[in-house]
Amino acid sequence: AQKVTQAQTEISVVEKEDVTLDCVYETRDTTYYLFWYKQPPSGELVFLIRRNSFDEQNEISGRYSWNFQKSTSSFNFTITASQVVDSAVYFCALRGYQTGANNLFFGTGTRLTVIP
């Protein structure tokens, strides 16, 4: 079965601090995809990144970086020098290649509040 765990329900940081959002996943699929989505207060889901299971290279995009570690089944997301506009709920999601290949399994989300 597919499962995504985001143990941090809520995080508050002061602007310009770095923050890491944790994501741990479970899957029996040997090939799978991992995602992060941002849900701002307006409610839409904004795609941030997709990572394939066979590509463990970490990625940096501006202030965002992602650390994928297959050995610990984790796909953590770090925001450097956080800004108030980063305040949102962040969801980690998993899609298996073999199991339920059409659907995304989401974690319960982490609400990030950046205090000015």
Next chain:
Amino acid sequence: EPEVTQTPSHQVTQMGQEVILRCVPISNHLYFYWYRQILGQKVEFLVSFYNNEISEKSEIFDDQFSVERPDGSNFTLKIRSTKLEDSAMYFCASSEARTGALSEQYFGPGTRLTVT
């Protein structure tokens, strides 16, 4: 940039009424999805649709739900007899392919359904 659109943005209905939520996927996409997010909870997969038929559905997608692609552009979710617990944000998504680099699911802004 092409995007998924959904109408209405907010729908209020009385328990027992039928509702139809509408989505216009990205024009060259072939795979369509509905997800649901009950307020404050995680996003949950409902159904995927390809080639004019359901390819996968979750346990949530029971007989009161149906999907249809009535023409070349719209993709609809019908709830036959709404219940209070159907109150949620409903997201439509589409993707160009099922797997690989073009399998990114792009989400619409959501329809907030309130059942009274």
